[in-house]
Amino acid sequence: MKKEQLKELNRWFEQGDHQKIIDEIVALPDTDIDYELTGHLIRAYNNIDDYDKAIRLLLSVQDQGKEDSLWHFRLGYAYYYSGRAWEALQQFEIAYQLNPADKQANNFVQMSKKSLASQMKKEDTPDPVITSSQKYFPSPDAEPLLPFVWVDHADSVSLILNVGSYKNKIFAERADEGFEGNGYDWGSLAAVFIEEIMPELAVQIQFDPEASMFCAYSTDGEALERFALGFKAACEDDTLIRDLFSRAELD
Structure with missing residues (x-):
């Protein structure tokens, strides 16, 4: 049928x-x-x-x-x-x-x-960095990063996450404060991670979240790979990620 x-x-x-x-x-x-x-x-x-x-x-x-x-x-x-x-x-x-x-x-x-x-x-604003699929830095193995996805651009690299299904329970614990688990909330969590766990990457890693997507990017591929692997490992450790999230501020 x-x-x-x-x-x-x-x-x-x-x-x-x-x-x-x-x-x-x-x-x-x-x-x-x-x-x-x-x-x-x-x-x-x-x-x-x-x-x-x-x-x-x-x-x-x-x-x-x-x-x-x-x-x-x-x-x-x-x-x-x-x-x-x-x-x-x-x-x-x-x-x-x-x-x-x-x-x-x-x-x-x-x-x-x-x-x-x-x-x-x-809009009479400066042109953004226009991305393409040209690779300039060897992409890391995709499997350890899932559900985060690595994306290569012409002169930068990005790590993205389509939010809504990963670690929802963590964000739900602070729902009464306004956290929804959207891209901006993930950005707030990632900022705490950088500040406390990998402060040496603070200059290299930038965040550009949207409501439905978290995005971290850098012109330094090695720095973003270090962040990606470290942040994913932290997310898999519920005790650690809850502790970090307890200091995240609502954007």
């Missing part, structure tokens, strides 16, 4: 019947809508320009999609056509890193860079 259903969904996609795909999937019981069907629904919403619904659905399955290049591509696509070029660029970078054979993802990297540069010029 599932095989025939997917075949029909793909046929409707090729015919451009995106609303028919949406109607078919949303009519199913929630228990029947798995990650694969959710992907078809997201694609359909993107294709009828309902990017808000696509983004909400994508974020609802972000734990399953964190290592799926297609998930990152679809999120980047929704961000891009919502006018959120910086967030789109981050997602397309990850999609291309996870699947270097995806030429379309790389094309959207370039398109997002141009869009971002255009936006910044309109």
Whole structure:
């Protein structure tokens, strides 16, 4: 049944019947809508320009999609056509890193860079550092860093985390103070870690969090790798990370 259903969904996609795909999937019981069907629904919403619904659905399955290049591509696509070029660029970078054979993802990297540069010029602000997938520093082994993701840029490197599923209980312990576990909260936690555990890296490591994403970056690849491995190890030590978080300040 599932095989025939997917075949029909793909046929409707090729015919451009995106609303028919949406109607078919949303009519199913929630228990029947798995990650694969959710992907078809997201694609359909993107294709009828309902990017808000696509983004909400994508974020609802972000734990399953964190290592799926297609998930990152679809999120980047929704961000891009919502006018959120910086967030789109981050997602397309990850999609291309996870699947270097995806030429379309790389094309959207370039398109997002141009869009971002255009936006910044309109705002009459200095041009940002424009990223690309060119490697200049050997990337560390990805496995020990998960769910953090390492991203190479033209003249810098980044460590990112799509927030919402990792270490939520830690942040929940201070929810009454306003902590939500968003990217800014992770930035506050990382700042305490740097100050107390690796103060020698304070100059090299910068933070640029968003609501849905934590981001640390540096022009020094070795420094960021040291931070990445140390911070991930701290996060896995509940006693240590709780102690550090107890001194984090709400941004």
